[in-house]
C-alpha cells in the first residue's frame with residue numbers, strides 16, 4: 001500500500017458536534033444480489049472520517065448511496081439522513097439541489113468527470129449557475145477564487161485550460177474546486193489520491209485538510225490507503241463484505257485495532273510500508289457480499305475464529321476501547337497495531 005508520508009493530522013473536531021449525516025441499517029441490492037447490509041455510520045459537521053476496506057467491500061456503493069447516485073434499478077432500504085433530510089425519500093429535484101450545494105462527491109479519475117473539450121473554468125461556472133442565481137461574471141470570480149483556494153498556482157490562466165493541458169494532480173484540484181465551489185457541508189471523496197504519485201498525493205491530502213478546516217467541511221474519505229487515512233482522518237470506518245465491521249478513532253485503529261479484519265488491514269499496510277517487496281496482502285480471498293459465509297463473514301480468513309464464529313452472526317456493538325466493532329471475540333482479543 002503506498003503512503004503519503006508523515007503529514008500531521010488535524011484533530012480539532014470534537015465528538016460533541018451535531019451529526020450531519022446519519023446512516024442506519026442501509027441495505028442495497030442490485031440485480032437480486034444483496035451487496036450492502038446493516039451499514040450504519042455517523043459523520044459530524046467538520047469531521048474527517050475514513051472509509052476503508054479491500055476492493056469489493058462496498059465502500060463506493062456506500063458513498064453513492066449517500067448522494068442518491070446508485071443505479072436506478074438498485075433497491076435500497078434503511079435510512080440516510082443528511083442534515084435532517086431523509087435522502088432515500090427526497091424527490092429528484094431536491095436531491096439535485098442538495099448534490100453539489102450541500103453534499104458533493106469526487107472520484108479517483110478526475111479526467112473521467114471533467115469535459116475534455118470545455119475549458120475547466122466554464123465547467124465550474126456551469127456548476128455555480130446550476131445552483132445559484134448569479135451572473136456569469138460573478139460566477140467566474142467565484143471560480144477563480146476557488147481555484148486559488150485549492151492551491152492552483154495561476155487560477156486565472158487555469159480557468160481557460162482544457163484538462164489535457166493539466167497534470168493529474170492539477171485535474172484533481174480542479175475537481176475538488178468544482179465539488180466545493182458551492183460550499184457543501186459534506187464531501188465524499190472516493191480514492192481521490194489513488195491515481196497520483198506519492199508526492200502529489202501528499203499535496204492533495206494537505207489541500208483537503210486545509211479546506212476542511214477553512215470551509216468547516218465534513219469529509220468521508222474512501223480509500224485503500226491507510227497512510228492517507230492516518231494523515232487526514234480522526235475516525236475510520238472499516239468495511240468487509242458489504243458491512244461495517246469496525247468504527248474507531250484513527251489512533252486506536254492504528255495502535256490497537258479492535259477487530260481482526262481491521263487489524264489485518266493495518267498490519268498489511270505496515271508490512272508494505274516497511275518492506276514494500278513483501279506485498280502485504282491479507283491471507284485468503286475476500287468473501288462475496290452476494291453470497292456471504294455463515295456466521296461472521298470474516299471467519300474463513302480470521303486467525304482468531306472459534307467454533308461459534310462459524311454459526312453466530314456478530315452485531316456491530318460498542319467496543320472495549322470506544323468505537324464499535326462486529327466481533328464475537330472483541331472482549332478477549334488483544335490485537336497488534338502498526339509497528340507491533
Ligand SMILES: Nc1ncnc2c1ncn2[C@@H]1O[C@H](COP(=O)(O)OP(=O)(O)OP(=O)(O)O)[C@@H](O)[C@H]1O
Nearest residue numbers: 030035053054055056057058059060061062071289
Ligand atoms: N452497478 C453494480 N451492479 C452490480 N454489482 C455491483 C455494482 N456496483 C458494485 N457492485 C458490486 O458490489 C460490491 C461492492 O462494490 P464497491 O464498488 O462498492 O466496492 P469498493 O469497496 O468500493 O471496491 P473498490 O475499492 O475496488 O472500489 C462488489 O462485489 C461489486 O462487484
